[in-house]
Amino acid sequence: MIFTILLGLFGLGIIIIIHELGHFVAANLSGIEVETFSVGFGKRIFGIKKNKTLYQVSLIPFGGYCKLKGDDLLRLAVQKELTKIPDEKSSFFSVHPLKRVAVAVAGPLFNLIFAFLVLTIVWWSGFYIYSPSNRIVLATDYSLDSFKSEPPATRAGLKTGDIIIGINGKPVRNFQDLLEIVSVNAGEKLNLSVKRDSRVINLFLTPELDINTGAGKIGVYSWIVPVVWKVDKSSPAQIAGVKPGDIITMVNNRKVSNVLDISTVLKKKPSKIN
Template sequence: MKILFGLFGLGIVVFIHELGHFLAARAVGIDVEAFSIGWGKPLFRKKIGTVEYRIGTFPIGGYCAMKGEAEFRDALMNEKKEIPREKGTFYGAHPLRRVIVAFAGPAANALFAVLVLTFVWGVGFEVRTLGNKVVLASDIEAGASFPADEAGIRTGDEIVEIEGKPVSNSQEIQDAIAPRAERKLRVVALREGGRFTFDLVPKLDTATGAGKIGVYFWTDPVVDTVSPGSASAIAGLKPGDRILTINGYPVPYTAAIGRILKDKPTVAALEFLRGGETQATELVLSWDEEGLLDLGIQFGTVKFRTPPLSPAAALAKGSREAWRTFTVSLGSLGLLFRGVDLTKAVSGPVRITYMVGDVAAESFGQGIGAGISAVASFLALLSIALCLMNLLPVPALDGGLILLFVFEALSRKPLRPKFVYAFQMTGTAIIFGLLLFSVFGDILFLFGR
């Protein structure tokens, strides 16, 4: 089911992209021969006017086939000096009209993201996050040192401001730190009634490309939910129980559990508080092949719902969020050349499908409203990523074509078929190489699941 959700979500943003090309081509007078939802052998086809509409076997995305491909092949095979400029064909249109068609795909993705985010902010959505109280990662990972330690931040501090902007929960803190890897930050925190200012430089996480300062977020060890049949359920834990100790070690916050169980015991003695009375039980622990443990419990999170905005306010907020996402994504491109592990940081179609499916499955488990909002937000992010990727000046991508057609317009000379072919093949080779690389990363991701 996750895979189906993922394929459907990925298909939507690719379809929107191709729809942009289709509508722009029709608007500037370029004939479209076929418009398909999905790839592969058509399961359904119907011709309306001059366009054949299709539904392909493979459901991801689609394509828009414009008139002129046969003329281009003929010019290439017969070594003609220029591509025939017949009316209605792609290369028969003025270069600037072709620029409009090429730009329309990314523009459609950007518009889709704005509309989706407008919807999300218009109806409001539930946010589940953690507070702004932190635990130093060095308290959990013995011997390690992080930017937060070096700056003087302590476990129990509450981060209230980053770069002059107030923050009140873990999501806001992560959003402020993640795009600022290796850039100086000023952080303000509360400690025992005092207000302290720290200067630090977030470390680059080579697996994600994000900035990290080396903190976990403090969560009280109070049980919120217990999964039926889990080790915690069998041990008798219930919502509201507060874990006091594990194997005799105090548990002041949930991050301490990983430190206490780092040697992977199979049994753990546990003391907890229920209704003012201390009780004891025993947990039978089962570790998977990757050394991970699922206790079957969730601890309390900070929950709040954003208020529904008016249509005008939602559009303004959606536009700002889309632009912020675009600029953050653009800035992240530079991190690819600064030591980031590309097999982890670059996602291919398989991993993206899993990510969409995971978001859908997890969020719909919290309710239909939460599911729709979470999936819509993720699709908006994916659509912006597709917009940005296609605007890169790489041959065969929309950005490369725009560059090519602008050059043609400025030079006022028709493009030679051989040059166009070489340009496209170079881009295809680059894209194919990136695709292979991303799929290799996806395979590593799947084996690491």
């Protein structure tokens, strides 16, 4: 929990620094003197002065700021009831209004450019998306889903544990592939290549239209092996000695092979399990 908060603050800090960097670059290009560019807030830890700008690292490491010469002149003019903002050379209010607008806009603009660059790098480098395998579980075996009659998968002869490896000649690598094909083919006859035991068979079915989602459905769920990913501290599972990586094979003397098996057992007797 604490790590997640710190990570979030660190990310926010990066965004703020990029934002302030935008103001810094635009100010320099507009002839406005930057008095201080700080990474972090609070008391200065160390700094270097170069070309009238103090570059510093401050005590609180989240975010930062960019102080422009004369950015407080408006406040001083109001306090002293002046009719004109003092015109100091190289100050924020000494340049053309359009340049001041450019400095103000540069912060958000740098954030947009940074976001675009990060997303581009992530996209081109690739990222892992988890999808369950193409082994299926029949909804009718676990009293799931509400079909007016037998679901298409059951009528076609599919069985829990079957592996769907292709539909209409297109390979099915995981359950997401299966969903994508079925969802857009409501009312269309599909030819399924199914691996059962050591042989491959072909079955035909027609997905029904789900009136709630507008997508096709056939009455199957993904087969998820009951591997323990995480055990909450002081939870009944931890007290019982369950550890991450364990594979649950039996619950209350009943053999289980997928997550729905466990769910079925717990619904019947949730108070105590072995």
